Amino acid sequence: MTAPDTRSPDRARVAPVDGPDAAGRWLRGGAPWPVLAAASLVYALSVWQEASAGRLGVDNAVVVRAARTLLDGGSPYADKRFLYPPGAVFAAVPETLLTDRGVSLVAPAATALLVLVAVVTALRIFGVRADSRLAALTVAGLGAFLPLRSVVHLANWTVFSALAFPAALLLARRGRWGGAGVVVGVAIALKPILVPLLLLFVLARRWRALARAVGVPLVVSLAAAWAMPRPGLFFTRTLPFLLHGQDAYARPYDAAWPSVLPRLGIPPSLASLLAVAAAVAVLGFARLRWRRGGDEGLRLVECAALLMLAAFLVSRPSFLHYALVVVPALVASVVVRRAAARSVWFWLPLLPQVAGVNWPELQSAERHAFKDFVMFTGATAALCAAVWRARPQPAREVTVSGDAYSLCSDPDPRNHSGTR
Numbered sequence: 001m002t003a004p005d006t007r008s009p010d011r012a013r014v015a016p017v018d019g020p021d022a023a024g025r026w027l028r029g030g031a032p033w034p035v036l037a038a039a040s041l042v043y044a045l046s047v048w049q050e051a052s053a054g055r056l057g058v059d060n061a062v063v064v065r066a067a068r069t070l071l072d073g074g075s076p077y078a079d080k081r082f083l084y085p086p087g088a089v090f091a092a093v094p095e096t097l098l099t100d101r102g103v104s105l106v107a108p109a110a111t112a113l114l115v116l117v118a119v120v121t122a123l124r125i126f127g128v129r130a131d132s133r134l135a136a137l138t139v140a141g142l143g144a145f146l147p148l149r150s151v152v153h154l155a156n157w158t159v160f161s162a163l164a165f166p167a168a169l170l171l172a173r174r175g176r177w178g179g180a181g182v183v184v185g186v187a188i189a190l191k192p193i194l195v196p197l198l199l200l201f202v203l204a205r206r207w208r209a210l211a212r213a214v215g216v217p218l219v220v221s222l223a224a225a226w227a228m229p230r231p232g233l234f235f236t237r238t239l240p241f242l243l244h245g246q247d248a249y250a251r252p253y254d255a256a257w258p259s260v261l262p263r264l265g266i267p268p269s270l271a272s273l274l275a276v277a278a279a280v281a282v283l284g285f286a287r288l289r290w291r292r293g294g295d296e297g298l299r300l301v302e303c304a305a306l307l308m309l310a311a312f313l314v315s316r317p318s319f320l321h322y323a324l325v326v327v328p329a330l331v332a333s334v335v336v337r338r339a340a341a342r343s344v345w346f347w348l349p350l351l352p353q354v355a356g357v358n359w360p361e362l363q364s365a366e367r368h369a370f371k372d373f374v375m376f377t378g379a380t381a382a383l384c385a386a387v388w389r390a391r392p393q394p395a396r397e398v399t400v401s402g403d404a405y406s407l408c409s410d411p412d413p414r415n416h417s418g419t420r
Contacts, residue, residue, distance in 0.1 A: 023342075024335040027134040028127075039136040042143035046355070047112040050153045051105070060092075060107040060155035061100070067092040070228055077233035083242060085217065086224035086231060087189040088157065107155035114159045115148060115324065122166035122329040125173055125297045126336060138331050146353040151321035161193040162324040165308070168197065169300045169329060177201070181209035185216025192217070193325060196311040199283070200304050203290045254317040255372030263370075275314040282310035285384040292390060298336045301329045302383060309380040320372045323353070323379075330379075340386035349378025 031039075050056075066076035066089050076082050076089045095103055119138055120130045128134055142148045151159055164187035171180040181201065187194045201210035225231035251259060257278065261271035286306035293299060305326040312318040330346070333339040340346055352359055352371040362371055 021337050024337065027137075027335050028129070028132055030129065030131050031133045031136040035133070035136050036131060039140040039143075042140045043112075043116070046143035046149060047108070047152055050149050051108055053153060056153065057104045057107040057155035060095075060111075060157065061103060063088055063092040063157065064095045064103055067096050071096060073229065075228060075230035075233055077230065077238050080237065080241060083238055084157065084191055085189055085221050086228060086234065087217070087220040088191065089228065090224055091190055108152050111155050111159045112148075112152050114163050115142065115151070115328075118159075118163040118166055118324070119328045119332075121163065121170055122332040125166060125170050125301060125329065126332055128332060128335055134332065134335060138328065141331075142328075144355045145327075145350075146355055147321045147323040147327070149355060150319075151324055154321070156319075156321055157191045158193060158319075158321050158324065160190050161187050162328070163187075164194060165197070165304070165325050166329045166332075168194075169297075169304055172200075172204070172300055173297050177204070177206040177209035178212060181206070181212035182216055184213040186220075188213070189217035189220040193322065194308075196307045197304055199286070199307050200300070203287060203303065250317060252366040253319055253369055255312075255320065255369045255376055256316045256318040257313050257373075257377075258316055259318075260369055260373040279310040279314040282306055282313065282380055282384060285387045286310065289383075289387045292387070294338070294390075295336050298333050298339055301333050302340055302387070305330055306380070306383055306387075309376060309383070312376045313380060318372075318376065320353075320368065323372075323375060326379075330383075338386075338390060340383045343382055343386060345385065346379060346382040349375045349382070 062079070062081045063084060066079060066082040066084075069076050069079065070089050071093070076086075095107070098106060116139070119135070119142070123130065123132070123135055123138075150156075151162070164183050168180040168183040168187075171177070171183065184194050184197055198210060198213055201207070201213060225234070254260070257275035258268070258272045261274065262268045266274070283306075286303050289306060290299060290303045308326050312322055327350075330341045334341045351357075352362075353375055359371065361367065
């Protein structure tokens with residue numbers, strides 16, 4: 001027999017803190033087919049515009065060239081522009097069957113499709129359908145989002161991390177942490193952007209999943225290195241190149257604090273110190289966000305995003321298209337009450353990334369990193385502020401006729417012996 005609810009009617013109607021509300025239910029609702037078609041058209045036109053530009057798919061072409069070098073008996077790391085782990089060489093071998101023209105057309109189109117899959121996967125973390133109003137708004141918004149245009153134009157392999165990030169969180173959300181570890185490991189084997197996500201397994205104390213996330217890229221890289229000539233060039237040539245923030249060609253596009261702050265007049269040593277301090281602080285907020293709990297999907301997304309953003313602030317390089325790793329999942333979280341993405345302060349740093357808006361003195365490719373710096377720093381600050389505002393507050397008590405009553409959300413009075 002169920003005990004009667006002794007709470008007052010007003011208290012009984014209080015919604016869960018992180019539960020659905022009217023805005024979330026509306027965003028989850030199905031969108032009319034004309035709206036879905038219009039959103040798809042905006043996205044397709046944006047991709048087509050990038051596909052019509054010159055020098056299409058240059059980043060992917062570097063990986064394909066490395067694969068062809070391997071097939072010809074050479075070392076992929078003889079090319080200083082090839083900066084990927086050994087496993088990426090073998091992953092690019094199927095592309096060698098295409099002509100250069102075919103690669104330059106297929107790779108950007110495949111990149112755009114993978115971003116769409118990443119969006120759908122991010123929505124599924126919160127149980128949102130692919131034909132929802134939020135899906136339509138997200139796809140249309142991405143069409144005007146400069147990081148999308150960048151990753152499509154370059155056909156950069158960051159797209160695999162952008163897909164693996166929500167896929168791993170979706171698996172973790174469903175309790176399949178081992179699968180999440182494998183997904184993260186495979187992504188790291190192709191491009192090590194998701195290395196900071198390993199800390200999520202530490203926070204969750206999922207040691208077997210962490211072992212998979214570490215073991216998969218280690219095994220793949222060792223096997224691939226064993227199968228290629230002169231793999232030691234990775235340590236003697238490629239790794240030092242990366243640790244120095246690449247070269248003068250790529251450095252103007254780097255939005256990490258150690259690269260941008262010296263361009264604003266701050267000494268390089270002080271800029272590096274500030275970047276490390278900021279990253280450590282953000283990691284602290286990530287730990288605080290994990291301990292706060294709440295909606296499991298929201299906790300996973302916001303904590304994982306903070307881990308990634310901490311790395312984007314301090315690690316070199318941090319390029320524009322890295323934003324696609326975390327933004328789709330954060331946008332999908334708006335269906336949850338008290339999500340950080342519901343704050344206007346989360347969206348303001350993204351405004352400079354809207355295509356077609358001219359920002360004085362920042363339109364050149366070399367100065368675009370300042371807008372990217374604002375995006376990464378502002379989004380990180382918005383998430384940290386949301387975590388700080390939502391931190392648990394100590395309950396206050398008053399005594400009335402010898403009984404203690406809590407001025408918090410607990411409906412039952414407490415006594416000081418700790419019993420109910």
